[in-house]
Amino acid sequence: MITTNNPFNNKDIETYKLHTESEVQEIIDKGANAFKDWKMKTIGDRTDMLNKVSQLLLERKQEYAELMTKEMGKPISQSIAEIEKCSAVCDFYVKNAAYFLADELIKTDAKESFISYDPSGTILAIMPWNYPFWQVMRFAAPTLTAGNTAILKHASNTTGCALAMERLFIDAGYPEGCFQTVLIGHEDIETIIAHESVAGVTLTGSEKAGRSIAALAGKHLKKSVMELGGNNACIILEDAKLEKHIDTIVMARMQNAGQSCIAAKRFIVVDAIYDEFIEAFKKRVAEIKKGDPMEMDTEIGVMARKDLVEGLEKQVEDSIKKSAKVTYGYNNDGNYFEPTILEDVKPGMPAFDEELFGPVAAIIRVADKQEAIETATHSKFGLGTMIFTKDLEAARKLISDIPDGAFFINDMVKSDPQLPFGGTKASGYGRELSQEGILEFVNKKTVYIKK
Structure with missing residues (x-):
């Protein structure tokens, strides 16, 4: 069970049941099945839905901001600003995704050669409580728009935010299984990473968490992005x-x-x-x-x-x-x-x-x-x-x-949104946002055509 708590008045907010082993498997299967159709959608189709997400974020910003403030104590003015920033990152990829993901022509001795940016599959996102909407959205906007599906494992104290985001994508018209929230303990994360239909994992969190998840990703040969701490x-x-x-x-x-x-x-x-x-x-x-x-x-x-x-x-x-x-x-x-x-x-x-x-x-x-x-x-x-x-x-x-x-x-x-974000050394590796972020979880495929 997960019980969220308001840190300002120490009152419990809501209690949630953890997903069972069979429910976790169902979530993974839904993501894999959704990917088969989602990857075939045009970028225009995907950005139309992302534009709807942007609109809903602004329409619901007071509701989402209050939820965020209740669950982790952020001043409401900063919570509102966070939702507005989430809308802005959606707008950025609505405008730029087609350009970022366009085939890149390369002149060689072939009749035609180019780099194709193909989606990878289902990506697991392990996210923290400190910016409970922004951290998720800066991953989800580019990753889903690239044609991947996503499973979110959020911090337990912001479970309400996690489920609200799942509902947000559903209400915006995303197909079932495109974006799902999973309620599990840390001990169950490897089950998801190890699954053959899960192509990668991204984590925003502490250095300790990053070392643990990066080790699991390496063990199972999965692409990973680690956005960790700093001083x-x-x-x-x-x-x-x-x-x-x-x-x-x-x-x-x-x-x-x-x-x-x-x-x-x-x-x-x-x-x-x-x-x-x-x-x-x-x-x-x-x-x-x-x-x-x-x-x-x-x-x-x-x-x-x-x-x-x-x-x-x-x-x-x-x-x-x-x-x-x-x-x-x-x-x-x-x-x-x-x-x-x-x-x-x-x-x-x-x-x-x-x-x-x-x-x-x-x-x-x-x-x-x-x-x-x-x-x-x-x-x-x-x-x-x-x-x-x-x-x-x-x-x-x-x-x-x-x-x-x-x-x-x-x-x-x-x-x-316009600039790559990430660190070096113990602050992690990989980049979020900008063109760099949307290309983290794609297959950069070489295509070579000769007569």
């Missing part, structure tokens, strides 16, 4: 325009109560601007409005579960034991984790080495730009780095020095 660096150089960018810098850490893989987690500040930065950062953090996540003016709500609060507290305490100092916040109450600033953070502390998945900003003082870059890249993760500076040309020269999946200048790292 993104936010570099503040001495010429940064703090008065212009401080809201963005703070939001980069505190949005979604800091529960984001691409959040700024390590603030690397050069000595010349350190005092000015800390003053401005604390002032803006103090202005963040906490409260009932159902209120439109609430900027930070509760964390999604009590165990997440406890895990984050342990990481902070372990960092304090190693000489980090709390200089703001850390007065927690239930599932509410007060925005917290840690200074004197150094390598060897959890606040530097690990992913802190919550509203804790780790501040690191460095001497100059060179030390800032060295410190930023001193990480097992490689999801994204951001840098704030007036000197754009100097910043551009640093692009090759950052081995991450993203490098943002004067803005926070974020996902955009």
